[in-house]
Amino acid sequence: AQSVAQPEDQVNVAEGNPLTVKCTYSVSGNPYLFWYVQYPNRGLQFLLKYITGDNLVKGSYGFEAEFNKSQTSFHLKKPSALVSDSALYFCAVRDFPIKAAGNKLTFGGGTRVLVKP
Amino acid sequence: DTEVTQTPKHLVMGMTNKKSLKCEQHMGHRAMYWYKQKAKKPPELMFVYSYEKLSINESVPSRFSPECPNSSLLNLHLHALQPEDSALYLCASSQETGSRVDEQFFGPGTRLTVL
Numbered sequence: 001a002q003s004v005a006q007p008e009d010q011v012n013v014a015e016g017n018p019l020t021v022k023c024t025y026s027v028s029g030n031p032y033l034f035w036y037v038q039y040p041n042r043g044l045q046f047l048l049k050y051i052t053g054d055n056l057v058k059g060s061y062g063f064e065a066e067f068n069k070s071q072t073s074f075h076l077k078k079p080s081a082l083v084s085d086s087a088l089y090f091c092a093v094r095d096f097p098i099k100a101a102g103n104k105l106t107f108g109g110g111t112r113v114l115v116k117p
Numbered sequence: 118d119t120e121v122t123q124t125p126k127h128l129v130m131g132m133t134n135k136k137s138l139k140c141e142q143h144m145g146h147r148a149m150y151w152y153k154q155k156a157k158k159p160p161e162l163m164f165v166y167s168y169e170k171l172s173i174n175e176s177v178p179s180r181f182s183p184e185c186p187n188s189s190l191l192n193l194h195l196h197a198l199q200p201e202d203s204a205l206y207l208c209a210s211s212q213e214t215g216s217r218v219d220e221q222f223f224g225p226g227t228r229l230t231v232l
Contacts, residue, residue, distance in 0.1 A: 032218045043121070043207055043223035044160070051218045090159055094218055103148075103213070104173065105221060107159035 002027045002093045004074075006108035013115055019081040021111045023074045023091030032094035033074045034105065035065055039087045050074060061085075081115045088112050121224035123208050129230045132198060138227045140191040140208030148213030149191040150221060151183060154205040166191060167213055198231045205229075 004025045013019050025031055032051055036044040048059025055067045065076045074091060091108040121142045130136050140149065148167045152160035165173035166185040180202075182194040191208055205228055209221040 034220060036223075041226075041228070043123075043225045044209075044221075046220040046222065049218065049220055088157070104162055104165070110157070110159050112157075 002095065002104075002106050004033070004091045004093045004106065004108040006089075006091055006111045008111050009109075010112045010114065013081050013113070015083050015115050015117050016080050019076075019078040019085065019113065019115070021076040021089050021091075021113060023076065023108055025072050025074060025091075025093055027093060027096060029096035031067075031072075031074075032096060033065075033067065034092040034094065035059065035063070035074075035076050036090045036092060036107075037087050038090065038110075044090065047076070081113075083115050083117055086113055086115045121208055121210055121222050123206075123224035123227050125227060126225070127228045127230075129232065130195065130198065131232050132200070134198075135194070135196045137195065138193040138206055138208075138229075140193075140224055141189055142210040142222070143189055144210065144212075144222065145188075146210035146212050146222070147188060148211045149185065150209040150211075151191070151193050152207040152209065154207055154226070156205075160207055164193075195229075198229075200231050203229055203231045 034049045035047040038044045047063050048057050050057050050067045058064045063078050089111050092105045095103040124139045151163040154160045162175050163177045164183045169185045180197050184192040205226045207226045208224040211221045212219040
């Protein structure tokens with residue numbers, strides 16, 4: 001079974017400082033990994049995904065994530081955090097192998113990010 | 118159009134009511150999903166429709182009944198719900214070609230309160 005874990009319930013960071021949100025995964029087969037962000041009372045917004053290839057994935061809003069196979073991690077990073085980055089962040093893993101008749105996305109527990117001015 | 122829309126935004130219903138949630142996308146996506154999300158928790162998958170056919174039902178109680186009238190629309194019919202069913206219900210869609218790993222696009226959700 002596929003699973004992801006987000007070890008931190010909350011991350012606090014000062015505006016302008018680097019932001020890191022941690023995610024580790026456990027999969028049988030190839031890891032298909034995603035990051036989503038959720039602002040209050042809103043749906044989830046896709047940030048980036050890793051399928052294969054370059055271990056550094058660039059995404060929306062200045063975010064990037066580093067895939068590390070040996071550490072089974074997929075940490076989300078932003079070099080300089082903004083107050084507007086305060087939100088709930090979810091790491092997720094997709095079914096493997098890909099099924100033609102529907103695929104599941106399994107989410108981690110979420111990490112609340114608070115960026116202080 | 119890269120948007121998934123959901124109506125209504127808020128819904129309050131009694132335990133004996135029948136109501137429906139609606140979801141629509143015009144991105145040509147062939148997979149559509151219903152999720153349930155409790156406060157400060159991750160979304161939990163309920164149903165997946167692939168090419169207008171129900172492909173995944175995550176052992177959801179029969180008081181929730183999904184329907185996919187066409188490739189752009191997804192409904193969730195609600196009947197005899199319980200207060201613990203109060204949650205944010207999210208709809209999502211994805212391209213779902215069967216050979217690619219596509220991201221899901223989420224709607225803003227319907228905030229459901231069962232009294």
